[in-house]
Amino acid sequence: MKTWLSLALCGMLAVSCAFPNDLDYPRVVGNIVALELEDAREVRIDPGAREVSVVLEEWADPGRVKVKECVLTDGATCPELGEWLDLTRPLKVTVHTYQDYEWTLSATQPIERYVRCAGQVQDAQFNLDTRSVYVYLPDTQPLASVTFEAMKLEPEGSRVTKTTGYESDFRNVSLVTRDVSFPITLDCVMERSFFVEWAGEEIEWHLKALQMKVETAVSEVDAHCYSARVRGVFASDGSDVAVEYRKAGDAGWTAAEDATVAGVGITARLTGLTPGTAYECRVRDGEGTSAPVSFKTGEPIQPANLGFDSWYADGKVWNPWSEGGVRVWDTANKATASFTGSATTPDDTFVAAGGPGKRACRMESSFAVVKFAAGSVFTGQFVRLQGLGAELAWGIPFTGKPVSLKGFAAYKSMPITDTDAAHAALMGQPDAGHVLVALTDWPDQFHVISSSGTYVDFDNDPAIIAYGRCAFPETTDGYISFDIPLEYRNGRTPAYLVIVASSSALGDYFTGGRGSTLWVDELELVYD
Incomplete structure (x- = not known):
């Protein structure tokens, strides 16, 4: 009898081994369907790559981002998506259904930074690693007297409070600290420090003013059908500067009436042009003219069936x-x-x-x-x-x-x-x-x-x-x-x-x- 029972049990075990030990669970993809974050300018969800890309506002703290709402696939869970997220680096989370699905959340935080000076040649350049900024001025601009019109070095809401730098009175050179209120004129022969208050901290930036040789030239032409926008730079003091244009092959030049001068730059809008026609333009200042730049106006293209008559x-x-x-x-x-x-x-x-x-x-x-x-x-x-x-x-x-x-x-x-x-x-x-x-x-x-x-x-x-x-x-x-x-x-x-x-x-x-x-x-x- 014992022998028969043993054989029966072995047979039952053998039969049981012929079936899977786990239930055959349905396949339900675990998705992050919607995610609303405080102080997020944009949240983009890519289900195919299982990635969430977040663009944070300037003032947000990426180390502590509040989750306002999170919607997952019905029945799914994700304990890592709690009330707060640390997005200082890509964050891996797992959405659980009957299976596990790994998602990656990453954040960027674009911050607008600028330094605006009188006579500036081009936009300032920033080195975020060293908190250094480089300002470019024409070689005719004395570095001992640079006028700063506006400055933003940290997120929105920050404030430039003071600056420290070496200044000369033609006899002595001394390190001077000044409170900042724009516009402000400063000695920038040597590197200066600017101090910014942001989120209860004082942040130091280093600024270097550099001189560049400016040659009168056309820098950009944006041509449309009946008009064109021309941008250029000039080397003179700007008292007699203009953008001139003509049809290709014509002898005379016409000065643009709609022109704006800022620093060593000039922008002009040319109007009344003929579509599909070749033109030339140049910058004229008190010392001469630039090399002419050729451009062609466009055609007023209309794709077919804009009236929806053809079906x-x-x-x-x-x-x-x-x-x-x-x-x-x-x-x-x-x-x-x-x-x-x-x-x-x-x-x-x-x-x-x-x-x-x-x-x-x-x-x-x-x-x-x-x-x-x-x-x-x-x-x-x-x-x-x-x-x-x-x-x-x-x-x-x-x-x-x-x-x-x-x-x-x-x-x-x-x-x-x-x-x-x-x-x-x-x-x-x-x-x-x-x-x-x-x-x-x-x-x-x-x-x-x-x-x-x-x-x-x-x-x-x-x-x-x-x-x-x-x-x-x-x-x-x-x-x-x-x-x-x-x-x-x-x-x-x-x-x-x-x-x-x-x-x-x-x-x-x-x-x-x-x-x-x-x-x-x-x-x-x-x-x-």
């Missing part, structure tokens, strides 16, 4: 171009047409400008089986479905420099019916549509992927040359006109034009009101 249907999918025609616009209709039909369609009954063949672009937000989807149109191409979202290639090749995008829009706002976790507080609030425009010099189109949270950072992307946006926060009484100014951040030549219109401005985040509808019509790029 064709491919089955259930409406496309905003004529069959076989030039493709400027695209939509996400390929992602929604099989479920709810095309969210973006032509409208030939409600248009901003009447006439034969006239149409407008109509975009409506809806719930597409498993996810909220906004109606939208954008310059570029739909690439493919990607998870529960779509991959879109934004931008068309473009080298123009418009000053604004104008057109007509009508909007029907509905209460927000669907949100992601990060925008849950908006439930029931009025939806808003929008139109945005950007000029970029990306090396290629930007691929927006909603399922992984890959979006354009219009505030911080260094490839953004100019940007503008117009929101429609309420229902309009028919069509209204809009004009979106493009705010230029630099004078580089664009490579891509991005225009996006959406019936729900937060549609990329699956947030908006079902039934919200935006019409846009008769767009036009404006040039100066």
